Amino acid sequence: MKLGFIGLGNMGAAMARNLLHAGHEMAVYNRTPAKADALVREGARLAKSPAEACRDADAVHTMLADDTALEHVALGADGILGSLASTSVHISHSTISTALARRLAQEHGAKGQGFLSAPVFGRPEAAEAKRLLVVAGGESDLIQRCRPLFEAIGRETFVAGPQPWQANAVKVCGNFMIATMLETFGEAFATLRKSNVTPSLFLDVMNALFGSPVYANYGRAIVENRFEPAGFALRLGLKDVRLALAAAEEATAPMPIASLLRDHFLDALAHGQGDLDWSSVARVAARNAGL
């Protein structure tokens, strides 16, 4: 297939590379073009605008930081909406709001273009290793057609439902689950440190109990107070909690733990932790306990 790929950060570059190496023809675009160099050396074509990345493409992938960035690339001048062929599909991998996913579905639909939301779970290492989890939302036929693309970047593909935004709801709820785990470690460690129990002992018990690499990795970072460089910056974590609350509000469903997370992420931000890894939210509970 002929592909476009827009957004070559740590995640996007790794995903694009895997698609390229799976044998697809590819045009790549990034606001800072230097990030495309390596991919161009490996055979990708450099596009000078989102529009150019769409030219002749069967599918154009986007992997961007937030709603604003995707709105710009998709709906702005020289954007995807105005350039994509009507038989082609825009596959959005970004963690965006369910509201924007709905809007994009509608606008692409009005032009006869396809639109899928396919956010992913996994850090950059997982992206490089084709180990992402892909959650796809949209028309069944379209998902079927794009399945080989998902298989080129991930270890498993899940179908959230016939509406693209449903995949985004799953993604932000999943991130909510992880963020809560970070906070629970923070609270438990605060109590245990003030009880003179070694945090790593508690982590060992939790690893034996949950048997989860997610607990093991994040727990280790918190125990070692190791929050730089950020695998996922706390200010992006706050954004994701906000997206979960927005999805919940659209569904008229209270999520009180998400509300509490939002407050603690704000507290962390007010204490200068915006660029640390989001697992540093555990410091808030420590601080509140006077540690």
Next chain:
Amino acid sequence: MKLGFIGLGNMGAAMARNLLHAGHEMAVYNRTPAKADALVREGARLAKSPAEACRDADAVHTMLADDTALEHVALGADGILGSLASTSVHISHSTISTALARRLAQEHGAKGQGFLSAPVFGRPEAAEAKRLLVVAGGESDLIQRCRPLFEAIGRETFVAGPQPWQANAVKVCGNFMIATMLETFGEAFATLRKSNVTPSLFLDVMNALFGSPVYANYGRAIVENRFEPAGFALRLGLKDVRLALAAAEEATAPMPIASLLRDHFLDALAHGQGDLDWSSVARVAARNAGL
């Protein structure tokens, strides 16, 4: 070794059996004596009182429902404190308050008796399969001496610290981690159900993400709305959240998620869920979303 074992509920009976089959001599006591029948057939001696279970014992194990039950057995008339030899040790496996653990350590100490807290993680099936996690607190020598006993009932032993109550702090913080996971499933499912996303789809994604049998098993129960028979009754879950809050208060450490859990467990209790499995706390979030 010569052992006493007091408290033969689902957990206690399985633990006692494994100790018995490991070759120890054993006297067993239970308020309702019928529960001792099977163990007596397998070679245990029936004791008619806690005191009798302590006679000649090198160690007496207790596995009881709560503080009140253990206080009765340990400190009451015909209780452990008045009967145990001064070279012997009381090993408490119950999930009790850190305050009671401190009191027992002091009272046993005053009599020259040993005292260890060794609460366990795991459901009855794990107890039967010698797969419990044992968290031991108390004097290092004493723990060393009792290690074979822990190995007879569990797959791994962790040492929380030199004070018995520290093991109880670890135990209640661990249960807090599990209870929070139940609540997060409840909140995420509420939002997703109202977004027409199938709960089992989300569970599949979480299983792929966390890779944890704890998530898998509890998540499945919640998805299937299967809360009877209770593996662990919600009213006991509330008790454990209360114990976590009490341990945190002693440490002067706020645990806001534990506070929120307490409120939701109370809500569940007010809606008649006290005897359902504690994973049914997920219903609270559903109810609050109007489901």
Next chain:
Amino acid sequence: MKLGFIGLGNMGAAMARNLLHAGHEMAVYNRTPAKADALVREGARLAKSPAEACRDADAVHTMLADDTALEHVALGADGILGSLASTSVHISHSTISTALARRLAQEHGAKGQGFLSAPVFGRPEAAEAKRLLVVAGGESDLIQRCRPLFEAIGRETFVAGPQPWQANAVKVCGNFMIATMLETFGEAFATLRKSNVTPSLFLDVMNALFGSPVYANYGRAIVENRFEPAGFALRLGLKDVRLALAAAEEATAPMPIASLLRDHFLDALAHGQGDLDWSSVARVAARNAGL
């Protein structure tokens, strides 16, 4: 002075009338023109668009339901921004976001037009009786010039600061204080009803304790379960809590009680209380207690 007044709901109509009766010349505009009839009979001129209400006006007042309505009237086609003379001032009385207030300040400033935020506290009866509290934000000179207008509608005028949005921050924080009081009544009544204490007894004590008409009036409504007709609809209450959280987030300040209120207002909305008075949020605590 020559005035325009846009937005003739219960609040706006009463405020416009008091300005008219204070001797000002006035053009009035409302999306549904019939609501202007009474004012026209009393001497106001009917404007057919926001732009027409601005013609020759020294000041144009707006009193609208939310951000969207004010954006439309101020920034839309035939809106205030394009029509107001550069020596004139737009006085916004609506409870809007601090973000929109900032944007309006900027856009009006770019055109050389004045802009003040002057949200008000008080129900329609207070508006009719010239008993509103006016909180004004903006340039000191401009506030001074408009002070007679504020005095025509309220019993006291407060100056929040030199930025219009600061007045909106004060307004949403004030509404947060009231909303919290509603919730506390709900929680206390739930506990006391389940303790067989008569709610009205507790209300009597609180009235003697706080000596506040706000407690007395809302407390009475909750005790009597009297939520219709809504003095202030719960869905608008939710909007205001959201605005408080947004103002707090801009300031990077957690407001955990506001988060909790948001969850309870959502719960109420999910249970069909959107059109009841916002004091009906007290029902959530009752429901959660199984009442």
Next chain:
Amino acid sequence: MKLGFIGLGNMGAAMARNLLHAGHEMAVYNRTPAKADALVREGARLAKSPAEACRDADAVHTMLADDTALEHVALGADGILGSLASTSVHISHSTISTALARRLAQEHGAKGQGFLSAPVFGRPEAAEAKRLLVVAGGESDLIQRCRPLFEAIGRETFVAGPQPWQANAVKVCGNFMIATMLETFGEAFATLRKSNVTPSLFLDVMNALFGSPVYANYGRAIVENRFEPAGFALRLGLKDVRLALAAAEEATAPMPIASLLRDHFLDALAHGQGDLDWSSVARVAARNAGL
């Protein structure tokens, strides 16, 4: 009437004085006897034990710091229970748990002694000025008989119900209402200070809005950061929040704001604010906002 009065702190001494000056004969007891000197000079008789304060008394009043102190005085050696005549009544003014009130009702009842709970609202100045609010719980006849005593210390008497503990439920719920108000000021001030709005401006608006001396006085203290000497120490405030949560738990009613207050009072305690006035809880919100 012949009275005993036990507990001569700031509150108790003022209440005893008003009873004495109303013409009653009185024996007074305090653990630190020096605190009784002034009353003795004014005509009271010094008792050397709680028992002695009960001798010949028609009613014995207690005003003590907490459950432990009252348990000691009422149920300990030389305590009220063993000394009071069976036709006499124990009137407990302390802010104690509903559980202890129930226990005292039962134990006094078993001895044929009367028992009333009559906790009071008001600070020491109000006690001196006979301006307390008295909330009485217990048998109607008994309350009727003791009404003159309540009228000698307060400006208004309320009857909570036929069970003494109901008065304690009202008292702790009332304190919960005040504590919440403190916290809301804290949260609003944090957001407004970070928005460069002067706290005293907001307080002025809230005073005009609520018209409540309770808001005015506490708000002023918070604005002026004036928390010493403590009118009511934060560690006692935490105790009262705990009592509200305990009363709510007995009623199986969640009180999520009370849970949040508990967490913030604990946070304050962990930051060394235990002996400051409880209004200093407002500092927690400021700290969490990075102020």
